[in-house]
């Protein structure tokens with residue numbers, strides 16, 4: 001695990017965007033695995049800026065998002081489909097047909113999950129996967145559980161995740177209780193993984209991810225076994241790590 005610590009959120013976002021830029025420059029038809037949540041918003045802003053400055057071209061890029069709420073229409077301003085358009089897709093030149101997000105409104109969820117996994121495979125797999133992390137170390141919507149899930153699946157969200165995401169909804173009752181997410185197995189298959197975390201509230205989850213036992217109760221701990229993973233943290237999220245284990249950038 002490579003761990004880079006940035007002074008603050010802005011620096012973290014810039015570093016993350018630079019890594020995407022290198023990936024896209026080296027391979028213009030890269031497959032990007034994308035995440036939602038407040039953490040990657042700054043990175044998306046940087047990518048839009050790079051696009052406006054003609055530094056990056058998304059015309060051959062394909063994307064796969066990690067997850068989507070179940071039974072929340074795309075048009076709802078809290079759907080992840082809406083989030084991605086608002087934060088990235090509306091402002092760059094990615095072809096619409098190259099964008100993939102699980103369909104949370106699918107009637108046959110099992111078929112939708114199979115279709116999603118097959119699309120990732122048919123695209124040649126994810127080149128670089130962007131991840132945020134939940135307070136309980138969930139990645140995508142893979143909540144702490146008793147076994148690592150392989151492929152895309154429907155999950156029941158933990159009460160703590162519902163509470164954490166309630167800040168985006170009018171009322172907690174409106175937060176969906178289920179989501180469709182890529183499995184830890186699918187995430188792990190990405191050739192490169194870049195996990196972003198900021199703020200003190202993520203420090204314990206980061207500590208457990210880096211030093212804890214690899215167990216499905218700490219979903220992100222599986223990343224210890226990945227051979228090309230970088231954690232990009234701000235100082236607060238890194239505050240429980242030993243200084244000899246990270247590089248300040």
Ligand SMILES: N[C@@H]1[C@@H](O)[C@H](O)[C@@H](COP(=O)(O)O)O[C@@H]1O
Nearest residue numbers: 036037038039132133134140141
């Ligand atoms: N499904 C998303 C995750 O992909 C994200 O990492 C997490 C943390 O969000 P935030 O970055 O807002 O703390 O929130 C949600 O649960």
